[in-house]
Amino acid sequence: xxxxxxNTTTTLAKWCLILMxxxxxxxxxxxxxFPAMGYFPAIGETQFGLHVFATLFDTPALWQMVGLSLFTxxxxxxxAVAGALVLLAGFYHLRWLQTIQRLLSPLLVLPHAAAAMxxxxxxSPSGMILRLVTSLSSxxxxxxxxxxxxxxxxxxxxxxxxxxxxxxxxxxxxxSVLSQPQTEKKVAGYYRIGAALGYSNIAVxxxxxxxxxxxxxxLPILAVLVFATSSVEISMLLGPNSxxxxxxxxxxxxxxxxxxxxxxxxxxxxxxxxxSGVAVGIFIAVExxxxxFGSHQRLSGKRHSADLWVKSVAYSIVSAYCLLIVAIIYSVxxxxxxxxxxxxxxxxxxxTFLHWQTATASLTLPLVNTLQLxxxxxxxxxxxxxxxxxxxxxxxxxRSVIDNVLPYTLFLxxxxxxxxxxxxxxxxxxMFIGDAIWVNTFIAHLVYVLPYVYISLAVSxxxxxxxxxxxxxGLGKTPAQVFFKVKLPxxxxxxxxxxxxALAISFSQYLPTILPSGGALPTLTTEAVASVSGSxxxxxxxxxxxxxxxxxIGFALAWxxxxxxxxxxxKKTNIRDKRHTHGA
Amino acid sequence: xxxxxxxxxxxKADRWLLSVNTTVNNGDILSIMGxxxxxxxxxxxxxxxxxxxxxxxxxxxxVNGCSMTTMPAHQRGVGVMxxxxxxxxxMTVGQNIMFAMxxxxxxxxxxxxxxxxxxxxxxxxxxxxxxxxxSGGQQSRVSLLRTLAAQPNVVLLDEPFSQLDSxxxxxxxxxxxxxxxxxxxxxxxxxxxxDDAIAAGGEIMELSSC
Numbered sequence: 001x002x003x004x005x006x007n008t009t010t011t012l013a014k015w016c017l018i019l020m021x022x023x024x025x026x027x028x029x030x031x032x033x034f035p036a037m038g039y040f041p042a043i044g045e046t047q048f049g050l051h052v053f054a055t056l057f058d059t060p061a062l063w064q065m066v067g068l069s070l071f072t073x074x075x076x077x078x079x080a081v082a083g084a085l086v087l088l089a090g091f092y093h094l095r096w097l098q099t100i101q102r103l104l105s106p107l108l109v110l111p112h113a114a115a116a117m118x119x120x121x122x123x124s125p126s127g128m129i130l131r132l133v134t135s136l137s138s139x140x141x142x143x144x145x146x147x148x149x150x151x152x153x154x155x156x157x158x159x160x161x162x163x164x165x166x167x168x169x170x171x172x173x174x175x176s177v178l179s180q181p182q183t184e185k186k187v188a189g190y191y192r193i194g195a196a197l198g199y200s201n202i203a204v205x206x207x208x209x210x211x212x213x214x215x216x217x218x219l220p221i222l223a224v225l226v227f228a229t230s231s232v233e234i235s236m237l238l239g240p241n242s243x244x245x246x247x248x249x250x251x252x253x254x255x256x257x258x259x260x261x262x263x264x265x266x267x268x269x270x271x272x273x274x275x276s277g278v279a280v281g282i283f284i285a286v287e288x289x290x291x292x293f294g295s296h297q298r299l300s301g302k303r304h305s306a307d308l309w310v311k312s313v314a315y316s317i318v319s320a321y322c323l324l325i326v327a328i329i330y331s332v333x334x335x336x337x338x339x340x341x342x343x344x345x346x347x348x349x350x351x352t353f354l355h356w357q358t359a360t361a362s363l364t365l366p367l368v369n370t371l372q373l374x375x376x377x378x379x380x381x382x383x384x385x386x387x388x389x390x391x392x393x394x395x396x397x398x399r400s401v402i403d404n405v406l407p408y409t410l411f412l413x414x415x416x417x418x419x420x421x422x423x424x425x426x427x428x429x430x431m432f433i434g435d436a437i438w439v440n441t442f443i444a445h446l447v448y449v450l451p452y453v454y455i456s457l458a459v460s461x462x463x464x465x466x467x468x469x470x471x472x473x474g475l476g477k478t479p480a481q482v483f484f485k486v487k488l489p490x491x492x493x494x495x496x497x498x499x500x501x502a503l504a505i506s507f508s509q510y511l512p513t514i515l516p517s518g519g520a521l522p523t524l525t526t527e528a529v530a531s532v533s534g535s536x537x538x539x540x541x542x543x544x545x546x547x548x549x550x551x552x553i554g555f556a557l558a559w560x561x562x563x564x565x566x567x568x569x570x571k572k573t574n575i576r577d578k579r580h581t582h583g584a
Numbered sequence: 585x586x587x588x589x590x591x592x593x594x595x596k597a598d599r600w601l602l603s604v605n606t607t608v609n610n611g612d613i614l615s616i617m618g619x620x621x622x623x624x625x626x627x628x629x630x631x632x633x634x635x636x637x638x639x640x641x642x643x644x645x646x647v648n649g650c651s652m653t654t655m656p657a658h659q660r661g662v663g664v665m666x667x668x669x670x671x672x673x674x675m676t677v678g679q680n681i682m683f684a685m686x687x688x689x690x691x692x693x694x695x696x697x698x699x700x701x702x703x704x705x706x707x708x709x710x711x712x713x714x715x716x717x718x719s720g721g722q723q724s725r726v727s728l729l730r731t732l733a734a735q736p737n738v739v740l741l742d743e744p745f746s747q748l749d750s751x752x753x754x755x756x757x758x759x760x761x762x763x764x765x766x767x768x769x770x771x772x773x774x775x776x777x778x779d780d781a782i783a784a785g786g787e788i789m790e791l792s793s794c
Contacts, residue, residue, distance in 0.1 A: 467666050470634055473657040474664040475684040475734040482658075485683070489674040566674035568714045 006480035007394070013387030017450065018402065020384070021409045024425050024447050025416050029273070031424020035266035043259045056267045061243040066275055069245040072155045073229030073279050076162035078286070081221055083163070083317050084171040088213075089205040089305075090314030092178070093191060100318060101175060103325070104168035106552060109501075111508030113529050114547035115165050116237040117540055120532070121331040122324060123149040123157075126343045128331040134344035150238040157238040158245070162228050164324070167317075170221060176459065177216045186212065203305040207298050222280055223414035229279045230272055230417030233510045237532055246272055250419045251511070262423075269420040276417050335541035355538040363524075363546075370507060370523040370550070373438075377445045378502035381453045382495060388454070389461045390483055410454055413447045422515045429516065437517045444512035449505045453498050460494035489566040496558035504551035524550065586610055587631075587738050587770040591643035594626055594635075601639070602627060602791050608738075608770040613761060615781035616774045618791030624774040627791075628740045631772065632664050633657030647737045663736035667747045669723035671715035677702075677726055678711030684733040701729050705759070721752045728760055732767065739764060739771040745780060757783055 034040070038049045056062065091097045107115070122128045125147045150157040178187055187209055194204030235245040243249060250272060253265030297305070335341065339350030392403055422444060429440045468490060472482040488495065510525050519526070528543035587608040594601045602623045608614045616624050629635045631645050634657055645652045652660045671680050681701060682694045689697070698711050705725050715723060724744070731739060744760070745753050761784060764771050773784050781788045 465670070467664075467668070467670055468672070470632065470657070470664050471666075471670050471731075473634075474632060474660075474662055474736070474740075475730070476658055476661060476686070477683075478658050479656075486672060490672065492674070568674065568676040568679065 006478070006483070007391075010387045010391035010394070013384050014391045014402070014406070017384050017388045017454075018406060018409050020443075020446060021412055021450055024443060025412045025421050027428050028421030028423070028425030029270075029416060031427045032266040032269045032420060033424075035263045035427070036270050038263065040260075040263050045260070045263065052263045052267045056264055056271065059264075065243045065246040065249050066271070068155045068158075068235075068239070068243070069229050069247065069272075069275050070279055070282075072159040072162060072235065072239075072245060073225060073276075074282060076159045076166060076228050077221065077225040077283065079159075079163040080166035080170055080224070083167045083313075084174060085206075085210065086310055086313050087167075087171055087317055088174055088178075089202045090311050092187075092205060092209075093201050097175075101172065103318075103321060104171055106548070107165070107168040107321075107325075108172055109504040109508075109551040109555065110165075111233075111510075111525055111528075111547050111551075112165060112231060113233040113237065113508070113510055113525050114544050116161055116234045117528065117532060117544050118328045118332060118548075119157075119161050119164070119238065119324075120150060121335060121537075121541065121544070122327045125149075128327040131344045131346055132327075135346055151240055153240040155235075155239060155245070158235045161234050161238050162231070164321075165234070166224050166228065169224060170217065173220045174213055174217050177213060180459070181463070183212065183216075198303050200304045200307050202307045202310050203303055206294075206305045210294075219411060222283065223411060225279055225283055226276045226415050226417060229276045230419055232419065233529060237529065246275060247417065247419045250423075254423050254515070265423065269417075269423060272417050273420045332541045332544050335538050336545055338538055338541075355536070355542050359539055359542040359546075363527075366522045366524050366527045369521055370525075373442060373445060373513075373521075373523065374503040374506035376442055377449050377506045378499050381446060381449045381502050382457070382499050385450065385454045385457050385498070386488070386495070389457060390487075393461060394479075410451045414451055418448075418511045422511055426516050426518075437520055440516035441513055441521050444516045445506050445509055448509060448512055449502045452505055453502050456498045456501055457494065460491055460498075464491060492566050493558075493562040496561055497555070500551070500554035500558040503554040507547070507550055586648060587614075587772070588646040588649075589631070589643070590646055592627070592630060592645060593642045594623060594630055595640045595642075596623075596626075597638040597640075604789070605643075606787065606789070608772065608786070610768040610770055611765045613764065613771045613773050613784040613786040615784045615786060615788045616772060616791060617776070617778070617781055617788065622791040624791060625742055628664070628742055628772065628774060631738065632662045632740055633660050661734070661737040663731035663734055663739045665727060665731055665739065665741050665744045667743045667745070669715070669720075669727035671723055671726060671730070673715055675715075676711060677707075677713050677715060677718065680715065680726060681711075681730050681733045684730045686735060697733070701733065702726075705729065720748060721756060724748065724756050725759070728763060732763065736769060739769050741771060741773045741775075743775055744773075746776070754783075761785070 036052055038045060038047050038052050040046075087100065091100055110118070120127070124130075127149075130147070148156055149160075177183060190208045190212075191201065191204055194208055195201070199207065230247045232247050232251055235248050236251075239245055239248060246268060250265050250268045253261045253268060256262070256265075334348055336355055337351050337353060338348035339352045341348040388406075392406075425444065426440065429436075429443070433439060464487065468486055469482055472486045473479070477485070507523075508525060509523075510529060513521060513523050514526050524543065524547055528540070528547055531540045531543055534540075589604045589606050589608075591603070591605050593603040604627060606614065616627060618624055626635070626639055629639070630641045633652070633655060635641055641653075643653075647661075652662075671677070672683065675683060678695070678698045681698045685694050685697065702708060702710055707722060707725060710718065710722070710726075715726070718726065741760075745757050748756055757780060773780065775781055
């Protein structure tokens with residue numbers, strides 16, 4: 001490959017990436033505008049007007065749906081952010097932090113659907129916690145007669161589940177920012193200076209570190225908020241029945257047998273964009289208030305920030321997660337091999353592998369679909385992102401406008417609610433690509449996977465020692481040779497992690513699978529969600545284990561492979577040893 | 585092969601940073617000294633083709649009368665060495681050196697050349713080792729062998745000895761300069777240490793901080 005064509009390839013990849021991120025989202029959103037405005041030729045509706053919106057606003061309980069979306073989304077995000085910050089404040093300067101990081105990381109890659117299902121096993125009226133309480137107490141009256149989890153009409157269950165799921169994400173995002181060499185040095189310096197001025201570690205965190213950290217995690221937090229106000233899986237599995245959150249209703253209208261309901265769904269999808277936007281507005285207002293309050297605090301000269309309180313909350317959060325994780329693993333594993341498990345027994349009445357057999361028999365197709373999609377999405381996304389980053393790292397040419405646009409397009413799929421653009425996208429895909437279910441689903445997955453792969457690899461690219469590149473170019477190697485023979489092998493560990501991340505995100509996609517495929521491409525996640533409404537709790541347990549295990553296998557490989565591949569020693573010595581034996 | 589820096593002037597955005605006008609003859613080593621921020625490494629980047637904004641260069645970098653000013657880095661034949669050996673960890677010691685050899689050489693020739701090069705500097709039989717199994721001094725020597733294997737027109741040394749212990753330092757330094765002089769390669773050395781510059785035995789240039 002000549003230098004010219006390699007240069008062209010990377011530039012091309014950059015354009016593909018930008019188009020891949022922006023076209024489906026923008027076109028998809030417009031695809032929802034037409035049916036919402038009354039134009040839906042498939043059922044003979046060609047009259048533009050606002051009548052669909054009129055119907056939408058006449059829908060009983062619409063504002064209750066909107067309220068639920070706002071309440072669950074906003075409160076869960078606020079709780080998750082507060083919780084993550086309290087954990088960081090309480091533990092950042094302690095060795096404990098690594099243990100907590102390891103504890104929370106698997107939760108990050110647990111699909112939302114699996115997380116909701118796992119909580120059902122632990123928190124529902126017949127769940128592990130109430131079994132424990134009932135069996136341990138001799139006093140019958142301690143057992144509550146009415147229980148809030150799941151399906152409570154206030155949406156508390158959904159809110160708690162979202163908060164539990166988002167906290168690890170925000171926490172690990174913050175840790176990755178804090179681990180960047182420059183920030184790490186600065187933070188260490190602030191702790192020393194703060195301590196010298198008599199501030200406690202926790203006060204230093206809130207008054208000095210947080211102002212450095214927060215601007216860098218703000219965008220991901222807002223993306224979490226948009227997701228939380230519009231997510232489907234958790235509200236569908238744990239939310240109240242009528243009405244549920246707006247996003248679940250959108251999905252319901254879209255999937256209604258009566259095609260005219262799709263117009264209502266499209267209008268509601270656009271309303272969802274507004275609702276998520278309002279949530280972001282409220283969140284920013286809350287930020288402002290806290291910022292004003294925070295600057296007063298800083299000037300007050302207080303050397304402690306309710307240290308005892310922060311510490312006890314931090315320890316409570318960690319204990320709660322430990323308790324939950326142990327309870328989830330225990331109950332899910334037990335349920336998956338249980339014959340019958342009467343309440344409030346702590347151990348099933350008998351054991352059987354029947355559910356695993358039933359599951360494995362019906363699992364082949366979903367598993368194959370899941371793996372095919374994930375591998376295709378993983379390879380495509382990692383290749384696209386690497387070439388794009390290579391194009392951007394070409395410092396000889398100055399940055400063009402498009403390079404400055406790129407960071408914003410990355411967040412586009414994360415800031416436009418999925419329910420809003422995915423249906424429009426499906427509508428357009430059917431018009432232009434036809435019924436190519438697999439390709440359509442692949443594109444939808446790619447849209448969600450690319451931003452995370454990009455963020456993860458961009459950090460490693462920034463950390464890469466450019467002197468290796470200078471040395472290799474000085475040896476007369478072309479930029480293409482340097483990329484393939486030096487950069488990629490040396491960056492293999494982070495590339496493997498990014499690939500595992502891509503697989504995990506693809507595994508977990510529910511809406512971007514069920515919508516473009518019209519349900520005709522069963523994956524582990526869609527089957528798992530379907531299994532909840534089915535009768536067998538035992539089968540659901542098997543699904544939760546598989547959904548939790550599959551991403552972990554990916555990350556285990558990402559950890560193991562760099563020890564074997566691109567390390568010069570093992571293979572070479574083996575060959576030499578063999579030669580010696582042959583010679584002898 | 586002589587390196588000519590013909591009225592090379594470097595600006596940081598609009599601000600003047602440094603001007604150099606000199607010729608380094610074959611086998612000579614030009615030593616550049618000066619406080620940090622005076623643009624020592626930037627000058628090396630300008631010669632190797634890695635100057636990036638906000639730095640701008642005027643004038644010409646010539647090798648044997650040919651201007652390299654607009655050439656991309658990989659076509660210049662300018663080998664660079666840093667204070668770290670920067671051996672590629674995913675290759676063996678031998679592969680590191682073979683990677684640098686010209687593509688016109690056959691695999692067998694390369695293998696033989698590697699064995700000869702290593703034994704000439706007392707590193708016999710290390711070709712199958714992983715770089716990180718070598719001591720610091722051994723890594724520095726392999727790093728220079730790798731640079732030389734590419735048959736460079738010019739070699740740039742960016743404080744290459746500052747990571748080494750003092751007793752190793754003199755030994756590696758003497759050996760490095762011998763190798764460069766023996767092969768008649770014009771070189772530029774950036775250093776903080778006057779001893780390095782004196783040992784190099786060539787012109788010593790002091791950059792001022794601006």
